[in-house]
Amino acid sequence: MVLKVLGIAGSPRRHGNTEELLDSALDGARIQGAATEKLVLLDMKFSGCICPESEDCQPTGQCSVMDDMQSLYPKLRAADLLFLASPICFRSVSAQTKALIDRCQALWVTKYLLKRPVSDSGRMRPGLFISVSDREDPKEFHGAILTVRSFFISLNVLYKAELLFMNIEKKGDVFKHPTALEKAFETGAKLVEKATATTQ
Ligand SMILES: Cc1cc2nc3c(=O)[nH]c(=O)nc-3n(C[C@H](O)[C@H](O)[C@H](O)COP(=O)(O)O)c2cc1C
Numbered sequence: 697m698v699l700k701v702l703g704i705a706g707s708p709r710r711h712g713n714t715e716e717l718l719d720s721a722l723d724g725a726r727i728q729g730a731a732t733e734k735l736v737l738l739d740m741k742f743s744g745c746i747c748p749e750s751e752d753c754q755p756t757g758q759c760s761v762m763d764d765m766q767s768l769y770p771k772l773r774a775a776d777l778l779f780l781a782s783p784i785c786f787r788s789v790s791a792q793t794k795a796l797i798d799r800c801q802a803l804w805v806t807k808y809l810l811k812r813p814v815s816d817s818g819r820m821r822p823g824l825f826i827s828v829s830d831r832e833d834p835k836e837f838h839g840a841i842l843t844v845r846s847f848f849i850s851l852n853v854l855y856k857a858e859l860l861f862m863n864i865e866k867k868g869d870v871f872k873h874p875t876a877l878e879k880a881f882e883t884g885a886k887l888v889e890k891a892t893a894t895t896q
Contacts, residue, residue: 699891701725701884702775703734706782706793710738713828713870717859717880718781721824724884725777728892733771737792740764745798757806765799772803774816777891778853779884780844781826787839789827797847804850815852822887823853826880830865857883 703722705715715736722732742763747753752760759765772778782793789797807814815821825844829836837860845855861876863869870876 697895699730699776699888699895700774701730701732701777701779701888702771703732703779704781704793704796705734705736705738706780706790706796708738708783708785708790708792709867710736712783712867713861713864714781714783714826716870717826717828717861717876718779720877720880721779721781721826721859721884724881724886725779725888727881728885728888730777730888735768735771737796740768742768742795742799744795745801747801753802753805754809757802757810757812759799759802761799765796768796769802772800772851773814775821776817776895777822777824777887778848778851779824779826780847782840782844784827784829784836784840787836789840789843794843797843800847800850807850807852813852814850819852821851821853822856822891823848824856824883824887825858825860827859828861828864828870830863832862834860834862836862857887859883 703718707714742765782789803814806812
């Protein structure tokens with residue numbers, strides 16, 4: 697069985713540090729035989745949640761806002777592994793990433809209110825969080841980790857691994873880091889290797 701890895705690039709800039717790390721992790725996943733897809737939130741057009749106005753998703757688990765998120769829901773359900781990459785922005789995830797997370801309220805409703813499966817496999821899926829901060833302080837990541845953990849669990853994704861690098865600010869800084877890209881490659885490969893072993 698070929699495992700499907702969905703990678704989400706949540707940076708407010710294209711080909712930034714977190715997207716490069718995500719690319720390496722997806723390269724590693726492919727080496728282990730996974731089928732990978734990368735979605736770049738910046739290239740998609742979607743709003744944040746407007747649920748409090750409509751509460752449409754409550755009875756159905758379906759979001760009624762017709763934008764690019766509609767093509768993402770089936771991909772989130774189909775993924776066997778999820779890699780989420782976002783830089784730290786104001787000690788949280790980026791606005792693009794947070795908009796995606798809030799729009800997954802429909803899946804939260806599906807899981808917790810409707811008690812229906814949120815993944816096609818019905819299983820827990822391994823998740824990887826990739827982030828960078830420009831400040832040299834591990835506390836910069838705390839808010840984002842809480843948010844991502846809460847997002848992952850709503851989608852039946854286990855917070856299995858994280859790649860967090862400090863002192864990375866300008867586009868391309870990640871290439872100056874001695875081990876970051878290599879570590880991302882190894883982590884992507886390892887996660888798929890382990891997931892393959894548990895699905896056989
Ligand atoms: C809007 C915004 C807010 C940011 N807030 C923080 C922050 O709170 N703490 C921090 O360490 N870095 C912060 N940064 C710096 C980014 O995390 C850093 O530049 C990172 O390398 C960007 O990753 P990217 O290249 O993947 O976009 C912020 C950057 C932006 C654009």
